[in-house]
Amino acid sequence: MSDEAPRRRYDSLRRTAQALETRAEIAQAARRLFVAQGWAATTVREVAREAGVSVPTVYSVYGNKNGLTLALADAAGLSGDPARQLSELEAPDATPEVQLAAMAAFDRRLFESAGDLIVPLREAGRTEPELATLYRDARARADETRVAVFSSWRAGTLRDGLDVRTAADIYAGLCSIDVYNTFTAERGWSPSRVERWWRQALARELLN
Template sequence: MNEEQGRRRYDSLRRTTQALETRAGIADAARRLFDARGWAGTTVRDVAREAGVSVPTVYATYGNKTGLTRAVADSADLSADAPQMLAELEAAAADPRRQLRAMAGYDRRLFERAGDVITLIREAGRSEPELATAYRDGRERGDETRVQVFASWPAGTLRPGLDLPTAVDIYAAICTIDVYTTLTTERGWLPGRVEEWWGQTLVRELLS
């Protein structure tokens, strides 16, 4: 490869890296403003100014404010480290108690690192149907994981009289952003204590 070809290749890599940095910078700016002003009180122009880019750049990158909010939601999911949960679930395939603790750990990380985003999307969804769908999709993804895990257990693992849909409902009622916020914000619990309590409660409520 001659020097000119090398420069062109690195120029392409540099442009790709810069584009990714721009996307991340815009999403970070949006999250800060959403937290400070609320979804309704934040405009695309505000986000562009906060991120140090032009308004057309924001539109070209994310489409509109709803698309930008979806990107913030996606980053929230990534922050909770789903691969870690998957590895823990696989490692504990023969131990339902450990699997419940792995799922509770994921929820704790999600709420600890991105609870503001989840609350934002839920509230904004009251007036924006697309964001209501995004919130519902996130809840359904969580349910799908629980169905897959619970269905993999041998017969008799669930508490007597408890069917699979009800077990999923009980999990969803215990591990919520509202319970997490009440315990950490109002009651002064540390996130790790919430995770431990969730694990104990899920075992008691779901397993025989």
């Protein structure tokens, strides 16, 4: 058998690997620029230059800047490990305290790994309806999880006078990207310290 046959056999795999590498390089370049100078100020041309590719390559891979942002947002959502959160929430021995801790841990993982993208995405939504919808839908899905968990608790678990919707509002106010950034970027807290405070504050504010 000639040497050409094995080489041809792996050409497709090589092209796929190269395409995935290019996608990743473009996404990483866009993330650096979005974080450094904001979403609105970043152009596709700058992303291409930062990634070391042509402008047509960026368009062929992601369509446009919105498509690139949507791909980054999808990756950000996975960075919190939603499967792990679901497993912890559904564990047979998961008490309300344990479930609150699981949700706080998810938010810590999400903000620690992708918090630098969430703020530019929110900024982009001010001028791009598609991205505003993306951000709003992500917030709504997070609320749905909280409402489902709180609704599963026995009567009397929530603090007196709290209904499920208000409890979800309080959670959203405490465990937000803005609170996380205030503690970590401005006050020097570690992510683990923020998570510990969230667990204590959520139990104190929500549970009898």
